[in-house]
Amino acid sequence: MTIIELNGLTKYYGKNRGIEDVTFSVEEGEIFGFIGPNGAGKSTAIRTLLNLIYPTKGSAMIMGRDVVKDSQKIRKFTGYLPSEVHYYEDMKVKELFAYSGGFYKKDCARNASYLAERLELDTSRKIEDLSFGNRKKVGIVQAMLHDPRVLILDEPTSGLDPLMQNVFFDLIREARDKGATIFFSSHYLSEVQKLCDRVAIIKEGRLIKVENMEDIRTNQFKNVSLLFHDASKANVNIDGMLQKERIPHGIRFLYSGSSRALLDQLKTVPFDDILIEEPSLEEVFIHYYEKGGVES
């Protein structure tokens, strides 16, 4: 079942581009990453899904409901963490959770306590006294306390220390195991790599590609280093070769394609040594950002 669907979603701020013609969907039970550099349009897309801003063109649906027309209903089964959290400073954390929980027709207190405990958040403190990271934790608990079917999180881990990031990842997996679908934006490729089933890559407001993480990690890309005793033989060209660079005694390149096709092509290359490695996602994504994507 499709849970989140963007159809040609476009948002202009006056003449400024926010996002343009973005189309993709998130399926039930997925942990789906939304990744791109600063200003790519991640928050714009997310804020449009939450009906905080209106689309200029196109549409989006969450669980079959239109994000503009049905936003009140969508809010009932959706948890949202904004990229910047602003709360009633004067309230204690536990008062805020009780207040937020009141919007839903179920008892959220136990879940809020559980989440706060896991995140080591002291709920007796006033919000105004909290650090940036602790405010982020408040936002995470608030997004999750009603066990929403859909979780939409804008840069959830920024401000969390590495230990807390891991706790957060566990909470996300637990939410998924209970049936939630999770859509979150990030700058951090390592967390996308750890957590996501699929990822949408956005650049300058346009969707570049939706990728299966497993495909990115294992099937499509390799880092290949070829070493030559005679450097004059290092002038090699191979179909699928990307980002070629000279290294001492040879060349190194990112390869996109099947391993079989790579080995077939290498048969005629007079290299003296070879190293084939799994590229980091950084290397793969830098390629996307620079070139605007590759054909798969």
Ligand SMILES: Nc1ncnc2c1ncn2[C@@H]1O[C@H](COP(=O)(O)OP(=O)(O)OP(=O)(O)O)[C@@H](O)[C@H]1O
């Ligand atoms: N309120 C606004 N008024 C005008 N332009 C805006 C506004 N909000 C965002 N933009 C522009 O829309 C584009 C997309 O910004 P957006 O904040 O959605 O990107 P992002 O991918 O979330 O970036 P970041 O990773 O830095 O948070 C940028 O060019 C930005 O300058």
